[in-house]
Amino acid sequence: MKTCGVNRPLDQTDWRIIAALQEDGRLSFNQLGRRVNLSAPAVAERVRRLEESGVIAGYQARIDPVRAGLPLTAFVQLRCALTKCLLKTTNSDEFPEVVEVHKLSGNWCSMLKVRVASMPHLEGLLERIGTHGEMNSHVVLSTQYEGRAVEPPPTDPQLASRSEGWRR
Amino acid sequence: MKTCGVNRPLDQTDWRIIAALQEDGRLSFNQLGRRVNLSAPAVAERVRRLEESGVIAGYQARIDPVRAGLPLTAFVQLRCALTKCLLKTTNSDEFPEVVEVHKLSGNWCSMLKVRVASMPHLEGLLERIGTHGEMNSHVVLSTQYEGRAVEPPPTDPQLASRSEGWRR
DNA sequence: AATGAAATCTGTTCGTG
């Protein structure tokens, strides 16, 4: 967890490891080594560093919510007083359906992603959430993809000059 | 992947396995067995079935986007003609920043989650996306949590009667 | 369908170059 020592920027090899482990988080160091042209001890060392520096935050099974009995997904935007904001309560067991909470800029205080078993379930959940503030919900009809692998950011310096830039 | 044979509903033990593997996707069958009070061969059999039925869709390393150099997250709502919808293009390499795409009910055609390295990066991305249709974006200030473990849906029959119910 | 034990196989780790 600690960023012990120098925090080197991630190099190409690191990103290949990251890509591979996002595809299959159970790869052994041997298999991983073959993919990135490194020996097992070498990749083990790199993975250990990535874990220690927090770049790799953990490993988890991806559960298909539909097959797990939670076929409905919705986004809920919530505008509420900061003091009694949902953010404080969602860590607990009160809203297990809420799988994601973000604080937003703009008019809406926060963005929630929720997973429910049925329309009545969603209806009940929204009623419970609605007590915390003004609310706006969007039901997801279908999901093209989710949890797509994160890729290295562009090094392209043009990105910084994409906007026209202001001049006096 | 195939739902071969009877698709039994998930029992308590299945859900304990699912919970454990969402916490740590690299648990061995031995460790898993100790957590759910089952022998290694027994859990191996259950995990195999959960994988085959697609409940467990895969295993992946969770990457901290901030430490990976993508500190900015935003939600983008996009309204566009179905025929030239972004959905068709996002599978490719054109928009690696888009990590999530959902088709929505309501006025907006789709909901995107994007991860970028900087404000100029976001600006450029939104310009590219904007060519596909009317757009609305929300920058995430902070994320309380993400990828929270999915829990078993309530068996509570009251959920179905939460609404008053209509009568003639 | 699960247990327990045994056998095989694989991954991990350490020392050396």
Place this chain on the structure above:
DNA sequence: CACGAACAGATTTCATT
């Protein structure tokens, strides 16, 4: 960082309940 060997551990199979 790669190589090679020794160790440790996991997965699988089988017979039994």
